[in-house]
Amino acid sequence: MRKETTRFNGKMVLQIAILAACIKSGLSSVFAAGFPEPGDVSAGGQAWVENCTHCHNLRNPNELRDDQWITSMFHMRIRAGLTGKETRDILSFIQAANATAAQQRIRAEAEAVRAAQQSEAQPQQ
Amino acid sequence: MKSKIIVQVISVVILNLSFTHTLRAAESLEELNSELEALKTRIDQLQLETVRNREAAEWRYADSAVHMSGYADVNYIDSDSADGQFAVGKFAPIFHYQFRDLVMLESELEIEVDEDGETEVKLEYLSVDAFLNDCITLVAGKFLSPIGQFRQNLHPSWINKLASAPPGFGHDGAAPVADVGFQLRGGFPIGSTRTNYALYVANGPTLKAEFEDGEFELDGVDAEGASSDEDGDKVVGGRFAVHPIPHLEIGLSLASGKVTVNEVEDGDSSLLSGEGARDYDVQSVDFSYQVGDLSFRGEYVETEVGATTQGVAASEGAIWETWYTQASYREGQSKFEYVTRFSDFDSPHDSRDQEQWAVGVNYLFTSSAIFKLTYELNDGEQGSEADEDRLMLQLAYGF
Structure with a gap:
């Protein structure tokens, strides 16, 4: 009795390779440790300007908190057809800009408090 | 001593x-x-x-993140045949619930107040999105139609630069609004060129017929996302877009499937029986381009429904066709924005055909809080609503 053997032709190899690549890339996302992983801030700045203005006016990063930007950016990933990398880059850029804006506000508040204390102290002298 | x-x-x-x-x-x-x-x-x-x-x-x-966003608008509309009136346009809260970078639930409600003061609530979309990898997201549920750009990206009032949708891009027009099924969408680079895509399988729309002059004819395509599919044949479609240079996007959309009449306008829909499945084909091209302070965009959509000889409402086929092109200008970070748009909508019913020039001036309190003054110059069948010019004031806020 002749034993049947499976012979892999070029098309099958290609199909298996594509399937393996899809599963691998899918699994690497499933087991990603970061939420989300940090992106490239400078690339994010460029992607932010190039993509967001296609549809709407640019929103100021300090309109939302960092955690709110996460869901907003994943929503926009679907709407605008962004890749995962573009999404992470833009998110990192926005969060960095948000932190800078927050630092500026804190500094301004501290300076205001210091100025108020100095003006209170002056009449006593 | x-x-x-x-x-x-x-x-x-x-x-x-x-x-x-x-x-x-x-x-x-x-x-x-x-x-x-x-x-x-x-x-x-x-x-x-x-x-x-x-x-x-x-x-x-x-591991979870929650966020509510959305938009709302209030309006004042003054047309040729009616006195000016205030109107609550829409309140559309959008709910996002996300588990890490794996799954997201997103849903938009559409809450409106009609002419009699009754509140209407609709589910604009509700989908569970699984981020399979950097280039593929699975979107399942009720989703905004990926055909063209206006419905899926531009319809929120804080984004749309005029106070109204272009004729044919609203409800019951030429462009499909939403569908129920699933889609794969995302983006990927080809060399240095960015691309994005959406491929979907869905129930498809349903058809409305009307009885006029002793025979049935097609009245409209109800493409707002039905949770049933009477003919059993799914609609398959998608959109592919490229960014050949920065700030330019060109998109091509196609959809095809079968649709069936399940409603009679101003008639008894229960009399319908044995309705034949008709061919349903949609094609669309769109573009958007920003150069300096100028922004241009345009979109063309054609929906064609075939004829059938089966069923009570058997009739000839029909074509709905619409397009618009829009230019806007905002100097730097100026609070003022100037917009003009031309649209042309053709349907099987002459009373709904409309050519429209719209001009507008917007004041931006912030990038998402906008006051719009829009004037529409409409040209339709004489005496019809489509022929009336309109002045519209709108306050729109995206949050």
């Missing part, structure tokens, strides 16, 4: 020293007590800060 005096002096000195020491000890005790109180207060503060920091950390490092 001399030694006695010396002893007395020494005793007085010792007493004096011990009294001074006692006084100092008492002062130190008070200082210690106050320092202790200060330390207790500081410990309380630190404990409070620790709790707050833990709560902040729990908030920050939770």
